[in-house]
Amino acid sequence: xxxxxxxxxxxxxxxxxxxxxxxxxxxxxxxxxxxxxxxxxxxxxxxxxxxxxxxxxxxxxxxxxxxxxxxxxxxxxxxxxxxxxxxxxxxxxxxxxxxxxxxxxxxxxxxxxxxxxxxxxxxxxxxxxxxxxxxxx
Numbered sequence: 001x002x003x004x005x006x007x008x009x010x011x012x013x014x015x016x017x018x019x020x021x022x023x024x025x026x027x028x029x030x031x032x033x034x035x036x037x038x039x040x041x042x043x044x045x046x047x048x049x050x051x052x053x054x055x056x057x058x059x060x061x062x063x064x065x066x067x068x069x070x071x072x073x074x075x076x077x078x079x080x081x082x083x084x085x086x087x088x089x090x091x092x093x094x095x096x097x098x099x100x101x102x103x104x105x106x107x108x109x110x111x112x113x114x115x116x117x118x119x120x121x122x123x124x125x126x127x128x129x130x131x132x133x134x135x136x137x
Contacts, residue, residue: 017039022035
């Protein structure tokens with residue numbers, strides 16, 4: 001369990017150097033915060049805090065309310081538009097908020113999701129390698 005008034009979630013995604021890689025954070029099925037896009041490997045970072053916590057305003061943290069699940073999803077393809085529409089990697093974390101404290105259960109549950117064909121040829125990149133780290137800020 002990771003606890004804090006603000007928690008930093010850092011993800012590292014490894015993909016082919018010539019592939020467009022995208023990674024995003026989702027609460028339920030809704031994308032929140034910034035979607036990171038790069039060629040090949042990238043590192044993304046988000047700050048999370050309970051809804052209404054004083055620290056969230058000063059750290060530009062993404063507010064989380066109630067209890068739920070967050071997911072980091074990462075995909076790669078030949079274009080940004082295709083990066084998350086085919087197969088992608090995912091790590092899910094259960095969370096809960098208590099007053100001004102956020103708690104995330106780790107390790108997260110890791111899956112490869114197939115939303116389309118998983119090709120490793122020239123038209124589509126393979127599912128990228130996704131690793132994440134949680135730490136109180």
